[in-house]
Amino acid sequence: MKRSALIFLTLAIACSSPKSDQEVFSEQQREELDPIREIDLVEEMPELEMTLRDQGLVNVEEEIPGIMVELKYSTTDNFFKQDVYGDLTKAFLQPEVAERLKKAQEMLQAENPGYTLLVYDGVRPSSVQQILWDNLDKPDSLKPLYVADPKKGSLHNFGVAVDLTIFDTKADSTLDMGTSYDYFGYPAYPDREKQMLSEGKLTRAQIANRDILRKVMTANGFSGIGSEWWHFNAFSRKEAGEKFEIIK
């Protein structure tokens, strides 16, 4: 239930004066409507999640039926082996970006029953962008290929970029895309697929899997980048700067 709805409900209960609780609410209903429990729920919401909601971003799992989320930077299973999101485990995006992603998910599921999008990252505060940049073990000249320069800002910092793959619910596994998420090298480059195929570093099946992801994303207003098969932008840097604020 949304926070505003909870607060409204709490106020409504406090202000109304029924003959007695017992006449109106069952035991279970009274527990559900207990204002102290509601306050506990509000306090349990991670601070970063509250900030994101206050700034108008939406939780993709609340907007997109069936989508899966595994925020890699909220685990230690990432390229710098640190959990930098703490208790934030949900992916947030600008509402119009989530709307496009919903259409991509619908198209994916219509064309490939059993497949679903699996989101690895959505909005990413600029403070986290700096941590990624500092921990990327590449020469400074190459770093922007893999992690956007925090001084300029990543499209993730505006909530208009998403990192994702496809999960096959029948096989209970992700599709084989040829590399893991955040593999920083040529085998992950969409721009180098022909070369990687001829060198035996990618298979046709892996490229075909990437094509499924690219098709549903680009058909619904996203564009990919040349160095990461998992990253998609919904707006240009210029458009994002005009329309949205950077999340700090």
Ligand SMILES: C[C@@H](N)C(=O)N[C@H](C)C(=O)O
């Ligand atoms: C770090 C990687 N997952 C990513 O999102 N890279 C792009 C280029 C970014 O930082 O914007």
Ligand SMILES: [Zn+2]
């Ligand atoms: Zn990304």
